[in-house]
Amino acid sequence: MDHYDAAFEELNPLPRLLMGPGPINADPRVLRAMSAPILGQFDPQFRAYMVQTMALYREIFQTRNEWTFMIDGTARAGIEAIFVSVIEPGDVVLVPVFGRFGNLKVEIAERCGADVKVIETEWGAVFRPEEIEAALRRHRPKLVAICQGDTSTTMLQPLADIARLCRQYDALLYVDATASLGGNDLPVDAWQIDAVSTGLQKCLAGPPGVSPITVNDRVTAVVRRRRHVERGLLGPGESQGPGTRIASNYFDLAMLMDYWDEKGLNHHTEATTGLYAARECARLLLKEGLEQVFARHALAGRALVAACQAMGLALFGDIAHKMANVTGVYIPEGIDGERVRSALLQDFNIEIGASFGPMRGKVWRIGSMGYCARKDAVLITVQALETVLAAEGFRLLRGTGVDAALAVYREAKGASPVRA
Ligand SMILES: Cc1ncc(COP(=O)(O)O)c(C=O)c1O
Numbered sequence: 530m531d532h533y534d535a536a537f538e539e540l541n542p543l544p545r546l547l548m549g550p551g552p553i554n555a556d557p558r559v560l561r562a563m564s565a566p567i568l569g570q571f572d573p574q575f576r577a578y579m580v581q582t583m584a585l586y587r588e589i590f591q592t593r594n595e596w597t598f599m600i601d602g603t604a605r606a607g608i609e610a611i612f613v614s615v616i617e618p619g620d621v622v623l624v625p626v627f628g629r630f631g632n633l634k635v636e637i638a639e640r641c642g643a644d645v646k647v648i649e650t651e652w653g654a655v656f657r658p659e660e661i662e663a664a665l666r667r668h669r670p671k672l673v674a675i676c677q678g679d680t681s682t683t684m685l686q687p688l689a690d691i692a693r694l695c696r697q698y699d700a701l702l703y704v705d706a707t708a709s710l711g712g713n714d715l716p717v718d719a720w721q722i723d724a725v726s727t728g729l730q731k732c733l734a735g736p737p738g739v740s741p742i743t744v745n746d747r748v749t750a751v752v753r754r755r756r757h758v759e760r761g762l763l764g765p766g767e768s769q770g771p772g773t774r775i776a777s778n779y780f781d782l783a784m785l786m787d788y789w790d791e792k793g794l795n796h797h798t799e800a801t802t803g804l805y806a807a808r809e810c811a812r813l814l815l816k817e818g819l820e821q822v823f824a825r826h827a828l829a830g831r832a833l834v835a836a837c838q839a840m841g842l843a844l845f846g847d848i849a850h851k852m853a854n855v856t857g858v859y860i861p862e863g864i865d866g867e868r869v870r871s872a873l874l875q876d877f878n879i880e881i882g883a884s885f886g887p888m889r890g891k892v893w894r895i896g897s898m899g900y901c902a903r904k905d906a907v908l909i910t911v912q913a914l915e916t917v918l919a920a921e922g923f924r925l926l927r928g929t930g931v932d933a934a935l936a937v938y939r940e941a942k943g944a945s946p947v948r949a
Pocket residue numbers: 551603604605606630633676678679680681705706707708728737
């Protein structure tokens with residue numbers, strides 16, 4: 530059957546278990562919420578859902594920021610919206626890079642016309658505050674843009690000291706929490722982070738396609754100065770802001786704020802099903818409890834680490850600074866990493882991740898996040914990996930991986946009330 534004929538077959542994707550670095554399987558309740566009826570974007574019921582969603586994400590971001598709302602598009606939509614609305618051509622932006630997604634921020638900031646200053650650390654490590662301070666002193670940036678978790682390396686950058694330094698050097702701090710939010714603590718207000726964006730498709734247990742963001746008053750002031758209402762929407766006597774017009778219409782935070790607040794000034798057509806998904810992700814997470822969800826991710830991560838170590842696999846990077854929800858595992862000598870991934874997919878319907886850049890061909894990345902940060906999902910993945918590795922000739926004692934993961938879960942059950 531050629532592609533055209535195949536396109537008339539019913540859509541029937543295989544029931545994969547997504548244990549890579551994202552996307553993961555969306556919680557079925559999120560998928561159900563997405564099939565609710567479409568409402569008009571100015572229907573009072575829909576506007577109420579928008580306001581409720583803002584309130585729910587304030588709790589998830591641990592912030593009182595009024596401007597906590599959704600950008601339609603995958604996680605990079607949130608990054609682009611913040612960058613294009615904050616950065617004016619020629620602004621100095623400091624990007625500390627510790628993996629592929631740091632480089633993505635370099636690329637987006639350059640496209641916004643920023644004078645980008647990059648500092649790098651080796652993949653598998655994080656920055657020390659002194660390194661950031663030296664760069665702040667040297668470059669005096671308007672904005673510092675950094676990942677909390679870089680999915681490409683699995684590392685989790687400690688941010689409290691960096692945020693304090695950014696205040697000291699009067700720089701705005703933007704944090705990309707796409708990979709980490711929900712699985713790792715990020716108290717936005719307590720740490721005084723100015724802007725954060727994320728995506729639904731990782732620890733928030735949803736589909737890709739919506740990017741929740743939060744920005745504080747410092748960022749809002751920059752954005753509002755640049756407010757230029759779209760031609761055709763400007764009311765009589767209304768004037769435009771004194772700052773330079775934001776180069777993107779779709780990602781113009783000033784116009785998006787006018788759309789999301791009670792003014793309801795027309796902009797794009799809000800992605801109805803995306804909004805339902807975002808609301809349901811947040812509702813489920815907060816019903817379970819922020820602390821409980823962090824603990825569930827931590828437990829799944831610990832179980833995976835124990836299983837890999839018991840199987841004789843070496844872990845990638847500085848484990849003390851690993852995200853709870855992704856584990857990097859060295860592909861053993863003599864084993865073809867892609868054959869293993871392919872056998873997991875073909876024989877077990879399980880997806881794990883490959884790697885990019887300097888880690889390409891050397892490291893697998895196994896996720897345990899969102900709806901997939903579950904005991905059964907972890908145990909099945911470990912069991913399947915063990916079977917495939919043994920078939921590929923890797924010498925291991927069968928059963929040790931699953932036993933080690935189970936032991937972590939048993940121990941945690943004795944110690945805390947966390948649901949596996
Ligand atoms: C840390 C980080 N930032 C940004 C992105 C880009 O997200 P998206 O592919 O949803 O646009 C990803 C995707 O995995 C990510 O892990």
